[in-house]
Amino acid sequence: MTEGLLYVLSEPGEVAEAEFHDWYDNEHAPARVGVPGIRSGYRYRALDGARPSWLAWYELDLAALASPGYEVARRRSPREQSVVSRLATLDRRVYELTGAWGDCETPAPVVVSVALSGDAAELERWYREEHVPLLLELPGWHRIRRYRRVEGAGPDLLAFHEIADVSLFESPAYRHATSTPWRDRVMSTVTARERRVFGYHNTAAAR
Template sequence: MTEGLLFVFAEPGEVPEAEFHDWYDHEHAPARLRVPGIRTGHRYRALDGAVPAWLAWYELDTDALRSPAYEVARRRSPREQDVVRRLATLDRRVYSQVDDTGTVVPAAPVVVCVALSTDDEPGLDAWYREEHVPLLHRLPGWYRTRRYRLAEGDGPALLAFHELSDVGLFGTPEYREATSTPARSAVMASVTRRERRVFGHHRTVTPD
């Protein structure tokens, strides 16, 4: 059993927002939460003004995604087929966890998702473990940092998934220190692809 993350960006496109939320909250997400091994699901709205504007993420055992129950959940109803056809983006990624630091919170107000590909994975890993994560976790309200490797989907190979209390932390001296060291500059010189997104909590989904 491996700790995993099902991570889905969505942009409604031609789907009216009310219809988009009704489909996601009452059909799409509940079907996934009924699968044994998919433990929690949350929806977040972009705070950074970028698109896709919506993120859904599910904590799970990766074996759950190979189960018959999940195959049933993925069968699209006629309504879902119609909604998905009209979406501008439905970007599904699956990650396997490699590291976990901090405090578990039920649904953090803010998440920061930093996806990276690099020519120097050992150097990036050492920087995260030895400098970057310890510095970030000095900030009151920086709850948790989990790091993942991409298992399925199209995206950078690695993901740092941060859970925090407020975007105001980005303006603190401690945050500036954590993101502007000489070691960070050296590591970033080897990065070949980078995505950084900031989202705020919209709702926690349930199986009903």
């Protein structure tokens, strides 16, 4: 089994908010978490003021995305076709897990996703040897998972953090973890970077 993450950013655009949530919560997400191999699904709203405003993420076995059940789930009903055609953004990405540290009873109150392209080997070494250990020293920094993008657009690597509260960003320990000389050297190799912060909205339920 290859552990993966289905990561979907969306922005309602011309879709009314009530219609957007009803479609996602009662049709779109339930169809996916009902597929064998897709173990969970969560929706989060942006806390950073940036767009897209919504994140849905699903923990899964990557093989599930090539299964007959998933093909059925992806067939769009007339309603879904209408909603999707009016969305301002539907950005779907698939990642393969490359490392995991810490523990978390999902859903975490806050998730931080940091997507990067750059010197992959040096980024990996920095994360494993310095950045992850420093962050996990913070009470409330529950879990960090690292991924490699295998489908979709965006930077090549993803660090996915599950934390207790955005107040952690104000702590001296966090400022230290994000301002070391090694971090500065690694970041000088980065050619693309996306950092987003989202707060928990709800958990998908199979229909």
